[in-house]
Amino acid sequence: MRKVAVVGVGHSKFMFNSPKTGVEMLSEVAMDALNEANLTPKDVQAVFLGNVLGDFTEGQGMMQSFFANDIGCFNVPATRFEGACASGSMAVRDAFMWVASGFYDIVLVGGVEKATAMDTPLATRTFAMFGDSRYEYPAGFTFPGAFALLAHLYSSEYGIPLERLTEQMAAVSVQSHYYGMKNPNAQFHKEISVADVLKSPMVTTPIKLLDACPFTDGAAAIVIASEEVAKRLTDKPVYFAGVGQTSSGKLSSQSKHLPRIRARELAAEQAYKMAGLTPKDIDVCELHDCFSIAALIAAEGLGFFEPGTAGEAWERGETRLEGKIPINMSGGLKAKGHPIGATGVSQVTEITRQLRGELGEQGRQVDGAKVGLVDTLGGDGVIVNMILSTK
Amino acid sequence: MEYKLTFKEYSSSLKENKLLGLKCNDCETVTCPPQMVCQECASTNTEVVEMKGKGKIVTFTTSFIAAEGRESEAPYTIVMVELVEGPWIMGNLINGDPKEVNMDIIGKRVHLGHKVFLGDKYSNGEAARPLFRLID
């Protein structure tokens, strides 16, 4: 396998009610990524896309082909990935493998979602499609509901009184909003307090409105290339050091491990092993905080903290810029926003910028970051982890 | 290879308050809801068995939101129940006011009933779902 690098990134402002179409959002960030890499659409050999709900949001299926044509990548193979909120990361990982194999030298990866084109009941309905439609949806399964079940289970399994756990969960949202204020692309620029979270409306016990990420419109794109090509294009290539991907079935079928998510632990293990690294080697991490409780479970599954202890770590500031493991310096899904098909590509963009050392002016650069980890969860059943490195 | 227990068969039985699953003849594990293979060892050497319809609550949530078309159901309580045969299954709790349900419910013993979700424009027809009532 050849070494593969990210050579260009593009990222839209994440927002409610984008005035642009999905293809337009995507094309703009793709052109930015190509420009940054000093490439043109004619250099692109294949297009990979993460998009989940185009069918529902704009009545648009197979957006990958219209997107490729719109930017002048005429007649190239274009492929769409669907793994709920992990779709973008799946597209990135596959693109990496195609370049690593030697089949392609230069691939464009995009991700886009226009989730706020749906009203909240329809958005809730479509997101519930990422649970089991026949055996679990009839009970009124929703995505916040899945993590709400895990939150109560977390409280009882680890003996953390629910009142304490909800304070720890609030600390996650507070930190995300703090760093979101520093990210010009974030959907929310508003500082919040633990008290604000605790008094926000209940969504599904014990998850409150400010424990949950928003619905978001947005896009991100990256260009990846073989090491040889990358060295010609940029003096700051960011390499893929390790990747992992796993799947799992309906929530009840994971009972042996819950509230831990076994699929994540296996995907992370694949990525660490391939990179020859351990959790201690990670300088900065973007993880899947779709809900505050999800961030705690993710940080533990990735090996940063022992099960049941991540909440205290957030409260102690260990996940802040100057902490032991800076997490979600972008504001995370909570404050940056969560345009589901774009999220994985956005996370890779963020880590790339951290490893290039570009975020100092925004006040959220991890000093000397050399290795970064991306974690993305899709529905009940997809986890992708990727380790990026300056070497 | 055909399913030993399809969704349709499972759902029709549940409508008669009979909860069916699969018992593995290789490792003894019971898989419910059913699927092609044993959830523990992936064996296809399984047989259809009826659950006792009893278990205990392992976790819950009361939802104040609902998906399109189901707004009138909120608030409602979802529970995850560990059946006496071992597997976990998702259903609804029907005791009292959903807004009053709290952590004390975890560990409580429950008995199975059912309700039919009629389906919506995205569903492929109706589906019976487990309803649970507290025993003590």
Ligand SMILES: [Zn+2]
């Ligand atoms: Zn078995």
